[in-house]
Amino acid sequence: MAILELRDLTKRFGETVAVDRFTLSVEKGEFVSLLGPSGCGKTTTLQMIAGFETPSGGTILLNGRDLAKVPARARGLGIVFQTYALFPHMTVEENVGFGLEMRKVPADERRRRIAQTLDLVHLSHLSGRYPRQMSGGQRQRVALARALVIEPELLLLDEPLSNLDAKLREEMQLELRRIQQEAGVTTLLVTHDQSEAMALSDRIAVMQGGRLIQEASPFDAYDRPANGFVSSFLGKSNAIPGHLEGGAAGTKLRCRELTLDGPASGETPGPVLISLRPERIEFTGEAEGIVAGRVSERIFLGDKWLFKVETGLGELLVVRRNSGRREPEVGEAVHLFWQAEHLRVLSAESAE
Known part of the structure; x- marks a missing residue:
């Protein structure tokens, strides 16, 4: 009650x-x-x-x-x-x-x-x-x-x-x-x-x-x-404008010149805003990479690293837990990977 x-x-x-x-x-x-x-x-x-x-x-x-x-x-x-x-x-x-x-x-x-x-x-x-x-x-x-x-x-x-x-x-x-x-x-x-x-x-x-x-x-x-608004206000988030396309083969997201596999979504096909949390993105090898990029900035935050990576989707934030391993340097070419289920498809009107 x-x-x-x-x-x-x-x-x-x-x-x-x-x-x-x-x-x-x-x-x-x-x-x-x-x-x-x-x-x-x-x-x-x-x-x-x-x-x-x-x-x-x-x-x-x-x-x-x-x-x-x-x-x-x-x-x-x-x-x-x-x-x-x-x-x-x-x-x-x-x-x-x-x-x-x-x-x-x-x-x-x-x-x-x-x-x-x-x-x-x-x-x-x-x-x-x-x-x-x-x-x-x-x-x-x-x-x-x-x-x-x-x-x-x-x-x-x-x-x-x-x-x-x-x-x-x-x-x-x-x-x-x-x-x-x-x-x-x-x-x-x-x-x-x-x-x-x-x-x-x-x-x-x-x-x-x-x-x-x-x-x-x-x-x-x-x-x-x-x-x-909620996506950007609650912590850091990558906001990527795109276009949602549905079909028998599954959901597709067209972002700039790239086509991405999208998550299951109830959104109507059309313009969308895609939210992707920085901690959901991983550095990976070229074969597994979804998008290539280059590190433009990295910031040490004690328990984690924050990277800014220039990609074909625009600038993406990547957060990595500090485990003592080697991390990419500024200017280094990298490849990024994420699970499609971690993409959040928001309506285009929600970009404000």
Whole structure:
């Protein structure tokens, strides 16, 4: 059963449509991410759920209850903001317990729930410290504990890791997922970070221009993008314009002067955009090669190599795991191979 249902949710600011008929259901215990570039409407969507913005249209249901006339303070939601918004003059314990105190929870119950939540986020030993005495990651966990201690029906996270450095952000992704699963709280995250959404989520809702473009598991969104935008936004991708031809002998793709074997596809024959992930391409011998090329650039990224290869299909990106073996040099002639099943055929209109 869905704990949160958004039905045709819409928000206009004058003539600007920030969120356009957005529909999404979130199941109990799920971790769902709203993912998209700046200005796509994801934060506005979160603010409408939280009660900080009034929808121009549509419905928000929380456990079947219409939130249209429920003020923000009465929605029973846990919210973690990008800035954490901790009280500097309060200790960790006092910050975490503030929401309980405002709800007039009895002192004994307050102490029990604070202790339980601090244990969940592994901060029991720092309960007497002040925010200024803590690291960014620790402050983030205090903010999370303050949101969880009220036992919310829904946890809303607004870019909660964006202020952390790259290494700490990766560590906190694992910690955030652990906490969410142990608490069992239904969670909706807003982020523009693709790797963060894929690492944390059960499902991703990709947004563009205020609209929901694709809703899928992280693997399906990455491996089977709905259109060219999703393909390019979720990691690196090679986008190859072509023409799809079907026949008794199988699907064929004509790209520039080359004809490629295509995957099984339900697309109507005609102009298409072909998506091919860089890690699906292999260097191979001339006999097995699908297309020949020449390395124009290579970049060492520690755990992998990124190559740019000029081919008859245009410039292709190739990613290779760093295994210590010899890799092609800039200027070297190479041959590329991929499985036809790894080509994703998208409609030509999805190239935007």
